[in-house]
Amino acid sequence: MVRIINKFPDPPNQDVGEGLNTAVIAMGKLRLKPPVVYESDNSVIVYIKHEPLASIEAMIIEHLESNDEITSKVARELTKASADSVKIALRKLRDSGVVRLRSRRWWRKVKEGDEQFQPEVSLSERYPIYEAQIMEYLEIHNQINSRTGREITGIKSTTTMRDLFYKMRAKGLIELVPNKVSTKIVWIKK
Numbered sequence: 001m002v003r004i005i006n007k008f009p010d011p012p013n014q015d016v017g018e019g020l021n022t023a024v025i026a027m028g029k030l031r032l033k034p035p036v037v038y039e040s041d042n043s044v045i046v047y048i049k050h051e052p053l054a055s056i057e058a059m060i061i062e063h064l065e066s067n068d069e070i071t072s073k074v075a076r077e078l079t080k081a082s083a084d085s086v087k088i089a090l091r092k093l094r095d096s097g098v099v100r101l102r103s104r105r106w107w108r109k110v111k112e113g114d115e116q117f118q119p120e121v122s123l124s125e126r127y128p129i130y131e132a133q134i135m136e137y138l139e140i141h142n143q144i145n146s147r148t149g150r151e152i153t154g155i156k157s158t159t160t161m162r163d164l165f166y167k168m169r170a171k172g173l174i175e176l177v178p179n180k181v182s183t184k185i186v187w188i189k190k
Helices: 018-029 056-066 072-079 083-095 123-140 146-153 158-170
Strands: 036-039 044-047 069-071 099-101 106-109 143-145 174-176 186-189
Touching: 056 069, 056 072, 056 083, 056 106, 069 072, 072 083, 083 099, 083 106, 123 143, 123 146, 123 158, 123 186, 143 146, 146 158, 158 174, 158 186
Parallel strands: none
Antiparallel strands: 036 044, 069 106, 099 106, 143 186, 174 186
16 A cells, blocks of 8 residues: 555655654644654554644743743744744733843843833834824924935834825825825825
8 A cells, every 4th residue: 555655646655654754744734732652662652632732922931941042933943833923922922021132133031120121112002103203393394205204203114104104194194295206205294
């Protein structure tokens, strides 16, 4: 039977004994706990439980109990989760004050007496502040573009700045410069 299956273009098992390896890989992709293998003198018992791994956040915290720091890459390898899922988990942990960004890539657990840590305010909570800064600028100047908006607010992302402008337009605070023939989008106070 194994010989016949191996003649398929993409055989599920390469050889005898590959079934367990295939199961382990599949379980990892489904974020299930790996099988437990017990060997004795004359038998092998494999327990395959349908139990999910701990949450991504719990696995990151567990790693930080025995390690000082963690990167997103290490968290992805550890949890077998996608980059987006790990990013969301790290942000949740940051927002709840459990971890903080030590440098651009390294996260560390917040320790007792860590006074320099301030829970970070989410971007959406900062929008009113940014709106006020832009409206102040428009009180003095006739128009504003994305580059100037980013300089005023400290927003680094062009996409985030564009989103803020469009939210402000939806609120009726600003509008696009009419009949402006340019590759740059320019906004004016409404």
